[in-house]
Amino acid sequence: MGRASSKEDAGALFHSLRSAYAATPLNLKIIDLYVGFAIFTALIQVVYMAIVGSFPFNSFLSGVLSCVGTAVLAVCLRIQVNKENKEFKDLSPERAFADFVLCNLVLHLVIMNFLG
Amino acid sequence: MAAPETSTAAVPTLYTNNTLRNAFGGVLSFFILLLIGVMAFSIRLFSVIKYESVIHEFDPYFNYRVTQFLAKNGIYEFWNWFDDRTWYPLGRVIGGTVYPGLTLTAGTIWWLLNSLNIPLSVETVCVFTAPIFSAFASWATFLLTKEVKGTGAGLTAAALLAMVPSYISRSVAGSYDNEAVAIFALIFTFYLYIKTLNTGSLFYATLNSIAYFYMVCSWGGYTFIINLIPMHVLLCIVTGRFSSRLYIAYAPLVVLGTLLAALVPVVGFNAVMTSEHFASFLVFIILHVVAFVYYIKGILSPKMFKVAVTLVVSVGLAVCCAVIAVLIALVASSPTKGWSGRSLSLLDPTYASKYIPIIASVSEHQPPTWPSYFMDINVLAFLVPAGIIACFSPLSDSSSFVVLYIATSVYFSGVMVRLMLVFAPAACITSGIALSQSFDVFTRSIKFQLPGISSNTEVDAAETSSATAEAQNDAVKTEKSEETSKNRPSKKSKKKEKEEKPSTKAKAEKRLLALPLDSSVISLLLLILLGAFYVVHCVWAAAEAYSAPSIVLTSRSHDGLHVFDDFREAYGWLRHNTDVDDKVASWWDYGYQTTAMANRTVIVDNNTWNNTHIATVGTAMSSPEKAAWEIFHSLDVKYVLVVFGGLVGYPSDDINKFLWMVRIGGGVFPHIKEPDYLRDGQYRIDSQATPTMLNCLMYKLSYYRFVETDGKGFDRVRQTEIGKKHFKLTHFEEVFTTHHWMVRIYKLKPPKNRIRGKTKKSKSKTSSTSSRGKRSGSGKKNPWQ
Numbered sequence: 001m002g003r004a005s006s007k008e009d010a011g012a013l014f015h016s017l018r019s020a021y022a023a024t025p026l027n028l029k030i031i032d033l034y035v036g037f038a039i040f041t042a043l044i045q046v047v048y049m050a051i052v053g054s055f056p057f058n059s060f061l062s063g064v065l066s067c068v069g070t071a072v073l074a075v076c077l078r079i080q081v082n083k084e085n086k087e088f089k090d091l092s093p094e095r096a097f098a099d100f101v102l103c104n105l106v107l108h109l110v111i112m113n114f115l116g
Numbered sequence: 117m118a119a120p121e122t123s124t125a126a127v128p129t130l131y132t133n134n135t136l137r138n139a140f141g142g143v144l145s146f147f148i149l150l151l152i153g154v155m156a157f158s159i160r161l162f163s164v165i166k167y168e169s170v171i172h173e174f175d176p177y178f179n180y181r182v183t184q185f186l187a188k189n190g191i192y193e194f195w196n197w198f199d200d201r202t203w204y205p206l207g208r209v210i211g212g213t214v215y216p217g218l219t220l221t222a223g224t225i226w227w228l229l230n231s232l233n234i235p236l237s238v239e240t241v242c243v244f245t246a247p248i249f250s251a252f253a254s255w256a257t258f259l260l261t262k263e264v265k266g267t268g269a270g271l272t273a274a275a276l277l278a279m280v281p282s283y284i285s286r287s288v289a290g291s292y293d294n295e296a297v298a299i300f301a302l303i304f305t306f307y308l309y310i311k312t313l314n315t316g317s318l319f320y321a322t323l324n325s326i327a328y329f330y331m332v333c334s335w336g337g338y339t340f341i342i343n344l345i346p347m348h349v350l351l352c353i354v355t356g357r358f359s360s361r362l363y364i365a366y367a368p369l370v371v372l373g374t375l376l377a378a379l380v381p382v383v384g385f386n387a388v389m390t391s392e393h394f395a396s397f398l399v400f401i402i403l404h405v406v407a408f409v410y411y412i413k414g415i416l417s418p419k420m421f422k423v424a425v426t427l428v429v430s431v432g433l434a435v436c437c438a439v440i441a442v443l444i445a446l447v448a449s450s451p452t453k454g455w456s457g458r459s460l461s462l463l464d465p466t467y468a469s470k471y472i473p474i475i476a477s478v479s480e481h482q483p484p485t486w487p488s489y490f491m492d493i494n495v496l497a498f499l500v501p502a503g504i505i506a507c508f509s510p511l512s513d514s515s516s517f518v519v520l521y522i523a524t525s526v527y528f529s530g531v532m533v534r535l536m537l538v539f540a541p542a543a544c545i546t547s548g549i550a551l552s553q554s555f556d557v558f559t560r561s562i563k564f565q566l567p568g569i570s571s572n573t574e575v576d577a578a579e580t581s582s583a584t585a586e587a588q589n590d591a592v593k594t595e596k597s598e599e600t601s602k603n604r605p606s607k608k609s610k611k612k613e614k615e616e617k618p619s620t621k622a623k624a625e626k627r628l629l630a631l632p633l634d635s636s637v638i639s640l641l642l643l644i645l646l647g648a649f650y651v652v653h654c655v656w657a658a659a660e661a662y663s664a665p666s667i668v669l670t671s672r673s674h675d676g677l678h679v680f681d682d683f684r685e686a687y688g689w690l691r692h693n694t695d696v697d698d699k700v701a702s703w704w705d706y707g708y709q710t711t712a713m714a715n716r717t718v719i720v721d722n723n724t725w726n727n728t729h730i731a732t733v734g735t736a737m738s739s740p741e742k743a744a745w746e747i748f749h750s751l752d753v754k755y756v757l758v759v760f761g762g763l764v765g766y767p768s769d770d771i772n773k774f775l776w777m778v779r780i781g782g783g784v785f786p787h788i789k790e791p792d793y794l795r796d797g798q799y800r801i802d803s804q805a806t807p808t809m810l811n812c813l814m815y816k817l818s819y820y821r822f823v824e825t826d827g828k829g830f831d832r833v834r835q836t837e838i839g840k841k842h843f844k845l846t847h848f849e850e851v852f853t854t855h856h857w858m859v860r861i862y863k864l865k866p867p868k869n870r871i872r873g874k875t876k877k878s879k880s881k882t883s884s885t886s887s888r889g890k891r892s893g894s895g896k897k898n899p900w901q
Contacts, residue, residue, distance in 0.1 A: 012420065013420055013424050016416055016420045021415065023415075061385075065375050069372065072368055079360040106372065107372055110375045114378060
């Protein structure tokens with residue numbers, strides 16, 4: 001009884017998640033896709049390191065942290081661009097995107113320096 | 117014409133009055149800030165006026181030498197510099213072991229000024245870097261406190277920081293050390309973090325990471341930032357103040373900050389591998405989990421959310437436990453649990469004395485005494501608790517950060533007196549908040565009770581936004597002001613009964629709680645008196661206590677001012693009378709000064725990174741002449757330098773430091789046993805001293821021919837006559853003693869060419885008499901084994 005209800009609970013949960021997510025605007029979905037891609041790239045790098053070994057460590061670190069960094073920055077962009085966020089309603093999306101680009105520039109400058 | 121004008125001009129007058137007042141306030145605060153900067157700069161110039169523009173102490177000489185190298189050879193040479201003039205024969209990789217922030221800053225300033233054709237020397241730039249950056253630090257304090265409580269509190273905090281003695285002690289003109297720049301970087305990083313937290317702008321988050329990078333470049337104390345900010349984020353999450361601004365403030369900082377910290381060669385991979393940084397990663401993960409939970413909660417209905425929670429908790433808990441178990445196993449496998457020695461000695465104050473005597477021996481690593489709190493932050497000690505309470509009403513993200521900052525810095529300042537320096541800005545911020553709030557309350561009470569002001573009540577009613585908060589503050593503030601008014605018991609009883617009296621004003625009767633006029637005037641005067649005491653104390657501390665360059669000493673006697681310039685005399689002698697490649701051995705205190713001023717290679721210096729090498733020198737100083745000669749000869753030493761204060765009464769000489777030589781040497785070479793040198797548990801050099809003590813090299817080099825000065829050999833520091841007065845040196849010869857006998861330089865006598873046929877006998881004799889188990893006396897044997 002517990003099992004079956006939890007299974008159908010999981011199914012109902014899955015459906016409601018899916019329907020709720022489908023309601024998000026398109027630009028946010030694109031950002032989410034970008035975040036997912038960055039995390040996926042980071043995972044691939046970690047698996048590669050587990051297979052091949054971590055030398056040179058600074059390259060591994062810069063690769064993984066660049067993926068994580070772009071993911072984090074994209075999430076910040078998503079927060080600022082999301083129209084449902086009351087705190088950011090007077091922040092224009094252009095300004096948010098400009099900040100995003102600036103932060104990415106700094107991040108990748110550091111990455112290129114650290115890559116070795 | 118006039119009548120309609122006045123009626124229509126009523127509302128615009130209100131508006132222009134406000135903007136005019138705001139504009140006036142803005143200009144006034146700008147000029148106040150400028151004056152605060154000038155004051156911060158000038159109060160640190162006492163040592164330049166009283167002595168000369170010279171670099172102080174020990175560590176600044178190393179930084180000065182590195183800056184000279186940078187100025188002469190450029191940045192690529194500096195980055196790859198391997199220094200062979202110190203820690204002979206090991207050398208030191210300067211590029212990888214120094215925090216480059218300070219030297220790069222001063223080098224940049226020097227280069228900039230020289231390219232503008234202002235030909236300041238490197239020394240001048242180095243001497244005045246600290247006062248300039250203290251002016252910047254007070255401006256940064258203004259910005260930080262303005263974010264927390266407003267402009268008035270900001271100005272007060274900036275004025276307090278410009279003068280606080282604890283900060284003056286490490287940033288006086290000539291004290292060219294890491295903290296001069298690092299405190300500015302610390303406050304500025306905190307300001308940018310709070311600004312990001314308040315505005316949620318990614319631009320400030322980027323600036324925050326860059327400021328954090330500057331902090332990592334400047335000082336090892338950056339670990340305080342990277343642990344305090346995660347602690348604050350955790351506090352915000354736990355107290356239910358999670359918001360998306362928190363995410364924007366913290367997450368980019370962790371990623372960018374870790375990368376930038378790893379860029380600095382000193383930190384390198386420690387940025388991801390040592391326990392000091394684990395807190396930031398842990399909170400990073402927790403923040404993401406919490407953000408995800410909030411997001412799911414936002415898009416699901418409450419029933420579905422409950423289902424999701426039960427599902428996730430059952431599955432996720434198992435995964436979580438596994439991950440945590442792996443992490444704990446990893447951390448526990450290292451003996452220090454991943455923390456560095458210095459951080460461990462902060463967390464466990466008894467750690468250093470048990471395991472690392474070198475850290476324990478540094479005087480600035482000792483815990484502070486109670487008087488040092490009053491000496492270093494003076495009046496702020498009373499105002500800090502008031503400021504903490506003021507931060508709680510109302511509690512915002514930024515004020516909770518200030519409370520956390522001051523709580524942690526108080527703890528760390530209690531562990532190590534050097535960290536009073538990190539506590540000082542926190543004390544200034546909270547005291548600034550307290551002072552500014554109380555001034556607000558008192559002046560507002562006065563303003564509302566002065567006759568003729570009641571016509572302006574409509575103007576003031578428009579700006580009662582903070583009045584509600586202050587009405588609650590009033591009751592608290594009167595109690596605090598009672599404590600600050602030190603010796604007025606009658607006033608205290610009067611205030612207590614007037615506390616509950618409500619104000620009887622026309623418009624604001626429901627909100628404002630004005631204090632009686634006379635008590636607010638008196639309290640205001642008392643607060644100003646408090647400030648005056650603070651200023652007088654700070655100026656006195658800066659002039660008398662913290663401006664000594666310690667390389668030049670002065671003393672006043674009935675026949676005028678005596679100047680003791682013995683150190684520079686000795687280093688000058690070394691520079692001009694020895695070969696360039698000669699090695700000089702001394703205790704590690706003087707290493708930096710010797711390389712910088714005498715330009716000779718030294719064996720050990722203040723970096724103290726190699727305990728065994730220092731123990732070797734310590735053993736040599738504690739051994740008899742022949743054994744010491746063997747050790748020094750194996751290290752290619754030509755000259756031995758000893759500091760002796762017995763003739764003039766200089767208390768920080770090598771005989772007083774001798775106990776550390778014995779302890780550190782004994783920690784590595786077990787044949788040096790501390791009880792051999794102690795009589796009744798004390799180190800003595802008089803006739804009651806142990807024979808080991810009277811025969812050791814340090815005693816002999818300090819007191820050689822000392823009896824010739826006054827016939828009795830009376831040591832002014834130890835206040836006793838020395839034990840062994842007439843003796844000759846067999847393996848060393850005295851080459852120079854400075855004017856006041858403060859520095860004595862000896863040369864190693866070369867080994868004899870012929871031992872006159874007694875070769876085999878003398879070898880067996882030395883191997884039996886040198887009962888120092890591990891060493892046998894024939895010259896070339898390695899004394900480390």
